[in-house]
Amino acid sequence: MKLIHISDLHFGLHNEQFINAFLADLQEIKPDIVIMSGDLTQRAKRWQFRLLNDFFKKLPGIYLVVPGNHDIPLYNPFLRLFQPFNRYKKYVSTSLKSSFENEYVRILGVNSVNPSKVKSGIISNHLMDEVFDHFSEETPQLNILFFHHNFNYFSGLHNPLHNSKIFIERLKKSPIHLVCTGHLHYANLMMINKENQRACAVLHAGSLSCLRTKDGKNSYYSIEINGLKCTIDWRIFSDLSFKSNEIFPIDFSEIVEE
Numbered sequence: 001m002k003l004i005h006i007s008d009l010h011f012g013l014h015n016e017q018f019i020n021a022f023l024a025d026l027q028e029i030k031p032d033i034v035i036m037s038g039d040l041t042q043r044a045k046r047w048q049f050r051l052l053n054d055f056f057k058k059l060p061g062i063y064l065v066v067p068g069n070h071d072i073p074l075y076n077p078f079l080r081l082f083q084p085f086n087r088y089k090k091y092v093s094t095s096l097k098s099s100f101e102n103e104y105v106r107i108l109g110v111n112s113v114n115p116s117k118v119k120s121g122i123i124s125n126h127l128m129d130e131v132f133d134h135f136s137e138e139t140p141q142l143n144i145l146f147f148h149h150n151f152n153y154f155s156g157l158h159n160p161l162h163n164s165k166i167f168i169e170r171l172k173k174s175p176i177h178l179v180c181t182g183h184l185h186y187a188n189l190m191m192i193n194k195e196n197q198r199a200c201a202v203l204h205a206g207s208l209s210c211l212r213t214k215d216g217k218n219s220y221y222s223i224e225i226n227g228l229k230c231t232i233d234w235r236i237f238s239d240l241s242f243k244s245n246e247i248f249p250i251d252f253s254e255i256v257e258e
């Protein structure tokens with residue numbers, strides 16, 4: 001099956017050309033599921049959520065979403081602190097969680113936005129318990145977790161998720177194969193060796209369509225899943241369309257050497 005991971009669309013500060021090129025790309029790829037790891041809008045304005053809704057209608061197959069720090073109001077302190085997710089719930093989803101399961105994949109998306117901070121994110125201990133309970137059993141499917149904030153540090157870029165060290169330690173003991181995040185507008189794939197000597201891939205998506213990027217690219221990931229084998233295609237916008245830039249084959253059933 002085919003899964004698409006996009007992030008940081010930033011409707012309101014987006015380039016329509018990138019959105020149209022992405023939708024054209026999906027016509028060819030024909031994905032089963034699209035996951036979006038937050039920052040769907042630039043400033044959580046109603047008109048930005050309406051543009052997002054138009055985009056949702058054009059997506060093939062199933063889509064799963066979680067909010068990013070840009071999807072709650074920034075300049076209205078009352079809304080931000082007391083009803084931060086009102087508009088997200090009205091226009092996107094009444095739940096801040098998103099999940100899907102079939103014979104091939106088990107997917108969970110959770111909210112890492114911390115309304116008391118402008119940019120920084122958090123996965124509370126309580127939410128972390130929920131995540132690792134969700135993925136407590138080994139099953140034959142590929143296990144995928146997604147949320148907005150990055151949790152590994154890149155020099156010069158924004159700090160990782162608060163409590164990321166605890167999160168990584170628990171990740172190493174879990175059956176999760178793939179973690180999909182965004183936030184930095186900087187595409188990166190990091191491999192973690194888990195305690196069972198199997199790999200976990202951490203996929204930071206770049207921004208699909210925001211005018212501001214940290215890596216100078218607008219990109220997304222197209223992931224082909226065959227059992228516990230994945231082929232991750234990092235697709236970058238250039239010359240009017242998205243094109244394959246690098247392919248990462250990963251076999252999550254293989255034993256990894258230290």
Ligand SMILES: [Fe+2]
Nearest residue numbers: 008039070183
């Ligand atoms: Fe963003």
